[in-house]
Amino acid sequence: MGSRRNFIEKLTVSAVGLPILYHSSNLFAAAEAPYEGPILKVAIMGLGSYGTRVAEAMKDCKRAKLVGVISGTPSKIKDWQSKYGIPKKNCYNYENFDAIKDNPDIDAVYIITPNGLHKDQAIRVAKAGKHVISEKPMAINAEEGQAMVDACKAAKVKLLIGYRMHFEPKTVEVIKMRKNGEFGKVKFFQGQSGFTIGNPNQWRLDKKLAGGGAMMDIGIYSINGARYMLGEDPVWVTAQETKTDPVKFKEGVDETIQFQLGFPSGAVANCLSTYNMSHLDRFFMTGSDGWVEMKPSTGYGPIKGRTHKGELDQPHITHQTLQMDGMAQLIFDGVQPIVPVDGEEGLKDMKIIDAIYKAAKTGDKITIDL
Amino acid sequence: MGSRRNFIEKLTVSAVGLPILYHSSNLFAAAEAPYEGPILKVAIMGLGSYGTRVAEAMKDCKRAKLVGVISGTPSKIKDWQSKYGIPKKNCYNYENFDAIKDNPDIDAVYIITPNGLHKDQAIRVAKAGKHVISEKPMAINAEEGQAMVDACKAAKVKLLIGYRMHFEPKTVEVIKMRKNGEFGKVKFFQGQSGFTIGNPNQWRLDKKLAGGGAMMDIGIYSINGARYMLGEDPVWVTAQETKTDPVKFKEGVDETIQFQLGFPSGAVANCLSTYNMSHLDRFFMTGSDGWVEMKPSTGYGPIKGRTHKGELDQPHITHQTLQMDGMAQLIFDGVQPIVPVDGEEGLKDMKIIDAIYKAAKTGDKITIDL
Structure with missing residues (x-):
């Protein structure tokens, strides 16, 4: 090089x-x-x-x-x-x-x-x-x-x-507010990530290529969001799966999963991942001193957000432009984004997804140690 | 008489x-x-x-x-x-x-x-x-x-x-819309019911008098809401309890419970009941053809609601005035409100609460037959 x-x-x-x-x-x-x-x-x-x-x-x-x-x-x-x-x-x-x-x-x-x-x-x-x-x-x-x-x-x-999202200005602002204690003690995160998937023959509905269903594609936003919004990693997970269309969503391809995460502080997260509902794209977090709602929270277009202090007004910039410039800064200058984007961060999400699938299958509360 | x-x-x-x-x-x-x-x-x-x-x-x-x-x-x-x-x-x-x-x-x-x-x-x-x-x-x-x-x-x-709420005009309008198929096939209900409870010596925090904690007081709104919004009774329930303050919330008095309900149609509900977060009062429902958000959804003051068609504009009338006039109509004229308010209806909520407590305690998915 x-x-x-x-x-x-x-x-x-x-x-x-x-x-x-x-x-x-x-x-x-x-x-x-x-x-x-x-x-x-x-x-x-x-x-x-x-x-x-x-x-x-x-x-x-x-x-x-x-x-x-x-x-x-x-x-x-x-x-x-x-x-x-x-x-x-x-x-x-x-x-x-x-x-x-x-x-x-x-x-x-x-x-x-x-x-x-x-x-x-x-x-x-x-x-x-x-x-x-x-x-x-x-x-x-x-x-x-x-x-x-x-x-x-x-x-x-x-x-x-x-x-x-780790580079998206409104998201970054909310994470800063949380780090500054502006929400007080954060207690609850709610994530709704879903859309109605079209073409039944796409690779995203093929267990071998996708590794799962909605959770692998869109649910992961709620998992990652729960972690960067609350600023903690979960210690337990429970999950419930619902399948209404077993033809489109074959064995191992999840259509709808609700999952809950518990955090060391006592904060909890309640999330929905689905390929069978339209335009579910909302994050909500509440703490002892304030709250934030982001809706849309992770779509490609402009993110919208409101907190107890009012509307978030950071401008929209194409996320992938920010991401790639930010990654260049990270690689060349060692400048970390506000929340890491490295392999270990990705691995945490994978461990949580493994636990969610296990929880959905067994009905058990699965403890995790990230 | x-x-x-x-x-x-x-x-x-x-x-x-x-x-x-x-x-x-x-x-x-x-x-x-x-x-x-x-x-x-x-x-x-x-x-x-x-x-x-x-x-x-x-x-x-x-x-x-x-x-x-x-x-x-x-x-x-x-x-x-x-x-x-x-x-x-x-x-x-x-x-x-x-x-x-x-x-x-x-x-x-x-x-x-x-x-x-x-x-x-x-x-x-x-x-x-x-x-x-x-x-x-x-x-x-x-x-x-x-x-x-x-x-x-x-x-x-x-x-x-x-x-x-069964008499509240915006709620009644949404139930009518659902009955008329305006949301299409309803798939998901989300209920957030909670507030920060004050005086630790009140009867609502006394297991013997209250029978539980937040679930008995405020969580029941999400249970009942899930049923009247979706128009179905649940067949299974899962639940996760979190307690951050065991002094204020003693044995048998729930502080925060997340619960999930599954319905015969495949619709699911994801709810939060808490005595330790401020002003959580939101219902959300989405279907194949539309959605509704009510926020506040069950507070005493004016309910606010939006659907895919726009703001709900039914006027606010004091709920208890409507309720008591409606109950007189029911008793004297046999005119049923849009959703029943009789003892059997209350009993369904009690059976669901029993199942939620059991699910939270055992970690099991509890099947119910109402």
Whole structure:
């Protein structure tokens, strides 16, 4: 990664010579001062609809740039080459992408493929000596997630998870308010994450590729949200599964799961994950001194939020733009986002998902130690 | 009950000679046309703060009138006599109120005492041949509730439960919308019912008098709400209890319980009952074609509600005024409110509460057959 080292040498930190600490207004400052630091050169693996969304968002990045693609579909590669000006030498398929290790023009690979493929792909990227960014869920269970963490550690590359909300300005503001004690003692989080899934033949409804159903795709937002909103990790979980359409939602593919999390402080979370209800996208948290409602709470469009103090007015910026710039800052400058986005963070969510599935299956309260 | 029969003879139904069917606008019509039908003459048992609220609300009733009191505190009786013009002959204490059977000027007794006293008091009222209105919860468990139902049936008097929300115009409108299919197939109900309870020495925190904690007082709104919003009775329940303050919330007095209900259609409900969080008063329901949010959903003040079609604009009328007029209509005219308020309805909630406590204690999914 010689080129990355070159970039680091050119690092100019902030316009006033102070290290840039992450906060929600950073990126406006960055928009004003010409950025002269290193650029994270990213290849996207998996050119589906979310990959396209990330590619579009990266057009506005200051610190990250889409430079390569990995895909099994030659026509998609051709399309992306012309759309994003990607040179042929940075194009790979699933057979030959290990050769990326010899490509100094790629720093990191963003894996945006079906969940069940992440583990092997991440390990191969790590072995190629490139940083791994994995879309969430990082894998289909904690065991696979652990293997990814271990592989990236052994290869001395970063493993980051696509937690775009950790960079979203209103979300960041609420987390800051909680850290500042503005809600008092936080007691309850409620997360509702769901939508009505369409095409029954998509990979997200295939147990082998998705690792599950709604929980793996949308429920994970409530899990992660419970943790970053409350600022604690849960110690127990209970869950109840409901399936009304066993044709569309086959064995091992969850349609609707309600789950509850208990935290060391005594705070509790009550969440819904579903593929069979429309537009459920709400976070609510209440404490001894205040409350917050975010609705939508994790959609791609503008997040809306109100607290006991009034409306949140941080501007909307495309989440994936913030995420990729933030990840570049993390990789090059060691600047952590307000809540971590690394492999260990992803692994916590996987352990919780494993526990939720176990709780739903057995009916037991499952204790967890993250 | 000769006097009641006299009133029935004077019954004039509606101004246009049609039977009055209950709907939310009835009471405005009633306010315009002079009401000439029978008046339900009510004695209130238990002159605490909620008793006072009911007494104040009854000042605006057209079909019901506060005419008597039952209390263990002579000074309270004196105070109420002068405040509400109650004759001495209609005043009783807890020792002598069985004599109410010889008082033709009282049709019904509204029991607004601690939950643990309802059963014996209701049975005594029934034996005195008067209709029983019991504040909710009707008792401290289903067994006691069943005894009340049986006693009232044997005495051929009505047993009604203080379900004021069943008469509240916005709530009635939402139930109508659901019945009309405007939400499509309803799938999910969420209820949050809670507040921060004050004085640790009140009867509501005394297991013997209250029968439990928050669930008996405020959580029951989410139980009842789940049923009237979804229009089904649950078949299973799971629950998780959290106690952060075992001094204030002693053994058997629940502080916070999350519970989940499953319904025959596959719809699910996810609810929170708490005495340790402020101003949690929200119902949410979503279906295949629409949704509704009510917030506040069950407070005494104006209910606010929004659906996929917009704001609900039915006017606020004091709930207890509507309830008591509605109960008079039910007793004299047999006009049922949109959702029943009788003893069997109260018994369903008691059976669900029993199951929730059992589920919370054992961690099991408890099946119920109402």
